[in-house]
Amino acid sequence: MPSxxxxxxxLSxxxxxxxxxxxxxxAAMIESSDNTVTA
Structure with a gap:
């Protein structure tokens, strides 16, 4: 298990x-603004 x-x-x-x-x-950020935070 990582420290x-x-x-x-x-993560950084x-x-x-x-x-x-x-x-x-x-443009990619605007188009996928609703599902970019998946990490």
Whole structure:
């Protein structure tokens, strides 16, 4: 079972990827604004 720090690190990396994806695709963020927060 991963530690709290490892889990936080993974979540932060996933969030960064999600943020960069939507920063590069604002239209995608608008179209899927209701189902993007699934992580």
């Amino acid at each position: 709290i720090a490892a889990r936080a690190n993974l 990396r996933l969030f960064f990827k999600w943020l960069m994806f939507h920063a590069a695709n604002p």
